[in-house]
Amino acid sequence: MKTDNSVNARWGQLGINPEEAQIMHIDLNSAFATIEQQARPSLRGRPVGVTNRISKNCCVIAASHEAKSLGIKVGMGLMEARLIAPDLFMIESDPPKYHWVYKKLCAIMKSYSPNVVMKSIDEGIIDFHGTRKTINKRPLEDIGMEIKQRVKSDVGKWMKINVGIGPNRFLAKTASNLHKPDGLDKIDHSNLKDVYRSLKLTDLTGIAKHYEARLNTVGIFTPLDFLNASSNTLRKQVFHSVIGDDWYQRLRGYEVDDGSTKLGHIGRQFVLDIRTNDDSVILPRFHYLCETVGKKLRFNQVDARGILVWMILDTSSQTTHLDAVQGSKEERTSRIYNTSSERQMPADTVMRQEPVSATSSAGWQDQAVRSSGGEYWQMRKMHKSTFYTDKDIYTRALYLFNQRPKLPVATIGVTCYGFSPTNRAQASLFEDQNKQEWLTEAVDEINERYGIFMVHSLNTLEGKKIVRQKIPAFGGSKYFELLLERA
Template identity: 30%
Template sequence: MLFNAACPTVMHVDINSCFATIEQQANLFLRGKPVAVAAYTTSSGCILAPSIEAKRYGIKTGMRVYEGRALFPDLIVIPPDPNKYRHVHLKLRDILSRYTDDFYPKSIDEFVLNLTKSHCLRKMSMNQIGEEIKNRIRVEIGEWISVSMGIGASRFLAKTAAGLKKPDGMETIDVNNFEKIYKRMKLTDLHGVNTRNEVRLKSAGVSSVWEMYCADLPTLKAAFRSVLAFYWFTRIRGWEIDNVEFGRRSYGNSYSIPERLITPRQLSPVLAKLVNKAARRMRNSGYVAYGVHVSASYKHAHFWNKSEINKTPLFDTRDIFKKAFNILTKSPGEEPVHTLAVSLYDIVKGAPPQLELFRDTIKKVNITAAMDKLNKRWGDYTLVTANTFPARGAVQDRIAFGGIKELEEFTLG
């Protein structure tokens, strides 16, 4: 299989150091300084996004705050502000929609555009379109917001190209330059190749991206031992294999607990708030669930989880909480819980089945609809069940990395 020689008309747009850059755009006093947005500003808080300046000191996403400050003692650490990030996401979405209808978000800070049928290509090149988008971002969103762009014949090539000249760069990978680019890349420079994959590839005699391109399919099969071999064989040659989008399968939330909570009764308020949030998100998207899953990771690295299926669909927060709490009572309950999580699965689109709409069910439907309407108008947790009150400071608004389902709910809502 030869490299894809098609005209590169796919563009990947990635906001540089997204959360931190947006905070610097909003606050002039943060600009040009090492800044980190962390889930919690305490020393053990996880860094979600270091600014471009912070990255120069070796500060990376996933580090703890104390690790970041060990590298740069004056690191400015701030909590996340999801509403700011959603606002910028929607503003960027609006700008990109002027160039093509064929685009979608990969995450809060990444978009992929297919400009193959765009009218813009009749009068501008891909690079000119990219420069125009960059200028519009600076004018319409903020002068401190920069994006890296990649152009290729496939989504994978475009994303790979976007990572070559960060920050604020633009690069193209096509049939004319792919060999030169691949020869200077490490295996782990490829999105989707982790250190474990690197070890497997090297054991099969593949030590670089160029060697991976030159390898035949049996060699890659010896390394991956799965269908991934064919995916990579196709992907690295620039052919589209990453265009399958999977629908939502569940709704869930988790919370890292700073207090020393052990028993189900102690954990009950946190569980209730997790259920409130997941159930409301599920209902707002028009789903009901048959399955409830509860998991707990403990301070000493132990893990417990359990799932149960309900015979009838669950949509009312109170019923879901009863189910989740009943599951939680079956946990060991012998040591402090580090992270508690709830997931609603086996979801089905649509309202509760008509055959189930007896008097009590109709009442539940009306009550939950009224609560959801009030919370949507006046803000999350304006009206909740009483058992969540002790956990009113927990389960804060967060944006998940690596997925767009929560953004879809926000956008469509």
């Protein structure tokens, strides 16, 4: 292994953090599937998959332990999953049910410390700093066992949680992954090296295949190698940024993950129930997605300037339009950029159009493309003025939508970005704009009282029947209040 023996200017020879482990990570593993098994006893002990809407092209967003043990993975398509486990029971997601369990879990966690952070809808962190001398004098392992028992008592006996305890969030999360399901482990300075010795690089949260390959190039093949690498090596040769310094500290038990994240984008996507290029089929669903994005924007009290429309196009049944017209993929990338720049665009717009091979770095999108065997297309536009009404979002998104290659669409998504705090109290000089904003506010008020999407555009009628509310399986919990309004 290549090691940098020079004196490290930033961290010197930073040792392992000797502090008592006071961070507890709580993880409801296989949360949605386990909650469904709790609710429906006949599903217990059976391979269960949860999806947003059952269709031929749907994928598993959560799998029960029984399903996982058979090889079913999250993100796997239904047909592939059924090949592995023919008796897999697929069930549609039920957001209010998960929200209730989330609230129960929050309440239990907050009864131990005011410093609780929910990392997503099925996992959270309790920071016991400042509480150990007063209300939490017992060993944290005892408190962890008590939390497990309270979850069983307050939610249901089938519920299983993993508890991990560590001096920082990373080690607490690592500890919670050691014995699934229903584990309780602690990692601190006394056993850190032993734990690392038992793990692979990809067992570490945040290290996937891509980073593993980077680490391998400098001779780091195990977590212990990773721990022994200098911060210079990590910063200059592996991560090429301060992320290397973060890893240097994180691996030793120092906290670097307690910062808050900034809201970067808000979007919705939908796997089409019918793969088609027919506008009359796609547009109602697309319009509905736009209205959902609008509700999320307003829920977050932000206005957007940027909008992105992306699609995964079905290229499985025919030679693609792009291939046929533009030859190789490399040529296609350049031709697409040329095409984009040749369009007569308004002066205040910036547009990009690209296939996945060119610049897409979003792993989940890459995965979606691979699983669907399709081709990724996107177009984005940054406006000078902000927008937040459903009509504004749809109008802007529709403009991009109409630029798409004429191929059957498998998945479609709309994302807004470039946020600023909302400026809705300010009346516009233009009456038309004011009317549109007042209409949006009125519709939101009606929907808040009588149920979300009680009033919506006529064009979205078909979409409302088909598109189900997405579960933010891997994201934050911030939309749950919005989800709850939808019955």
